[in-house]
């Protein structure tokens with residue numbers, strides 16, 4: 001595998017120097033929030049889940065090893081990765097601009113070396129370096145005032161500053177571990193994926209209707225979560241204060257493991273929250289009450305009671321549930337209103353009960369965002385279309401028009417895609433790309449459409465604004 | 475007066491600063507008049523003041539700002555801060571309302587105006603100082619705005635010409651139900667006489683963050699009662715911009731050799747509480763600060779760190795922010811890097827050496843400044859977190875254990891934790907609960923400290939071993955440890971000194 005060394009040698013980048021200037025908080029964040037590594041917390045639950053029993057060492061064998069195998073990665077980056085669309089997405093124009101050239105890329109190699117501040121004048125040079133180093137994944141950071149590779153030559157260190165980046169969101173199913181019953185930690189199934197469906201619906205509509213953002217792409221993170229990239233020009237230029245404001249506006253479920261009640265919102269409900277409740281209520285009935293059945297066990301139903309305001313009502317509920325063990329969550333939920341109406345408590349405040357029930361719906365359905373990702377202009381996030389080294393699945397965009405149909409377990413793996421190329425029997429058209437022969441095609445098509453719409457709006461926003469102003473005047 | 479290019483002192487005029495130069499000698503120039511109590515500080519002052527005034531006014535304002543910052547570090551509520559600041563403001567920086575008809579109105583406002591601009595010069599030089607100056611000046615502005623007489627406040631805000639577009643009647647009708655939801659406790663349906671402004675949401679980020687406005691297609695609909703908040707945001711924004719301009723003009727100021735030492739001195743006196751915590755002052759001589767002794771030392775830890783320690787022992791793991799908070803604390807008590815690595819390696823006993831070296835070793839070294847960028851290494855890594863930082867930054871998410879238990883636990887879990895570490899006194903537990911309910915998390919922590927060290931504190935007070943300054947409110951976990959350790963180990967030293975006395 002003697003590659004020609006036309007690019008900066010790896011020795012330059014693997015030594016500790018390249019790791020400098022990384023914010024400590026970010027570094028710590030990378031370990032646990034990184035969905036490549038299963039959590040290291042010892043399991044107290046019964047180890048029924050197979051994948052979490054797998055050793056966490058990256059040297060493990062089996063299908064997991066295959067996805068990060070250098071030859072697999074090479075074929076993937078060479079034949080399947082949509083380089084041109086990725087370039088246009090970040091460049092916002094057909095010919096290279098600083099939007100692309102001053103953009104930071106960070107590469108994670110199989111040796112675990114983490115190379116920051118890589119940048120590339122053209123799409124081709126990016127592809128070349130990726131093919132040379134074969135990272136297990138790479139991340140996308142902000143566009144800087146100057147070329148990130150030149151940052152050390154700057155006389156004045158403050159002249160090297162992040163200028164723009166998409167507004168990003170990160171939602172991870174491990175943050176739902178206290179309320180999902182079907183799986184835990186790194187494991188997911190179609191049942192708990194519905195938490196993601198709910199999250200995407202609520203956040204997407206808020207970003208569009210409330211903030212007026214238009215170019216929003218949701219991407220499957222390859223295992224147990226999803227990322228959002230809000231790409232509008234104005235959004236990319238937002239400073240940290242504005243990002244914090246959006247994050248705070250959208251954050252509702254707060255507090256750590258010991259914090260008790262996680263939803264505390266003012267009444268009357270803010271329009272964003274009443275709209276979210278309207279979206280979430282049907283999911284609460286089906287996905288939570290019937291499917292997750294979160295309060296079937298006694299200690300779980302105690303948690304439900306701890307969220308209700310009236311001790312008299314709680315006492316009657318507890319008595320009823322004790323007399324019929326194993327009562328399903330949907331029934332327990334219905335019991336609350338039934339007993340309240342029957343006058344089980346004389347002190348009952350109907351309004352407080354209704355509000356507590358709304359808060360419970362929110363605690364069990366409202367998106368749980370990893371909010372730090374959204375607050376900082378210079379946060380790095382994994383690129384779309386890289387392969388998740390643990391599952392082999394490609395981080396594909398999620399078509400929100402068909403959100404309910406998205407099945408994370410049906411997302412193609414790199415091994416599957418490579419064999420699809422081999423098995424392809426159709427006619428080889430001129431300039432046909434390999435990805436067109438595989439089940440990656442609809443995802444790349446979706447990405448292309450997204451990028452084209454973005455580039456169209458980008459082309460001459462001034463003309464567009466003038467037109468808008470005209471239409472307002474007449 | 476204090477713009478760089480008209481800042482030279484006429485050498486022939488001793489003790490007097492004459493900053494009138496062409497730029498301010500234009501028709502706009504006049505002796506500043508102050509029609510309003512409050513000031514957006516848009517126009518620099520132009521009249522002469524003496525060097526003594528220059529220095530004294532700046533020091534007086536600085537005293538106020540430092541006190542405000544201390545209030546925020548101690549997590550005082552807005553009302554508590556206002557009550558605490560009232561006598562200080564009256565003494566150092568009084569500002570009477572128009573209706574008071576005080577004869578000192580102009581003098582007070584002039585001092586306010588000048589002192590603000592002098593401190594701008596002192597604090598424009600670095601980004602950190604600028605940020606802190608903006609923060610505390612904004613606090614001062616907000617405090618005064620809230621305490622303004624409503625009629626005068628409205629007149630002041632009107633005078634700012636902030637270019638806020640009122641939402642039209644028709645528009646308001648089309649979103650009436652949404653707006654009603656934001657009118658809070660007012661009766662819905664009855665069309666209150668509240669007026670609404672419509673602005674780009676970016677202009678009111680703090681209102682957006684708190685969901686205090688209705689948002690539609692990027693526009694924020696702001697109720698008129700939030701004008702104060704908008705004025706404050708605008709104040710901050712303009713001050714930030716002005717400070718950057720000042721910073722760029724600063725180099726030319728060096729020519730004036732009489733101002734520079736004063737300004738230097740001012741900015742040095744404005745040290746950060748975080749930075750003021752350094753490891754040399756935190757070390758406890760004679761203590762066995764080593765990996766194997768952490769279990770033993772942990773009885774002197776504040777609750778936040780005891781909690782992390784207990785969870786680490788229970789799970790043999792901590793999530794990332796908790797690990798960071800704890801590592802920096804251990805570093806602060808004097809655990810050196812080698813011992814710290816030994817400590818974490820032994821604590822994470824469910825993982826292999828290989829995993830530890832790959833995934834954790836680097837971050838511990840980074841925290842100590844053993845690896846990382848030049849600036850990090852030069853500074854010896856990161857500072858231990860202060861209470862302020864723990865209370866306000868990175869609140870723990872689901873499944874995370876860092877933060878401040880007094881703030882981030884609910885009452886039941888907090889009580890259970892306190893009982894688990896041996897605090898069973900009902901009076902103390904009740905006090906902690908009340909502190910927590912009124913958001914006085916420092917009070918709760920100090921209350922527990924005082925309870926745990928009751929005997930020792932009485933003794934050092936009685937015998938005059940520690941001054942009251944050495945016993946003031948604890949606002950840093952490492953200070954908690956240091957004081958706890960010293961108090962609990964007093965006996966040994968004191969016996970020694972008594973022996974010496976007896977022999978002598």
Ligand SMILES: [Zn+2]
Pocket residue numbers: 182183187188189190191192193
């Ligand atoms: Zn599941």
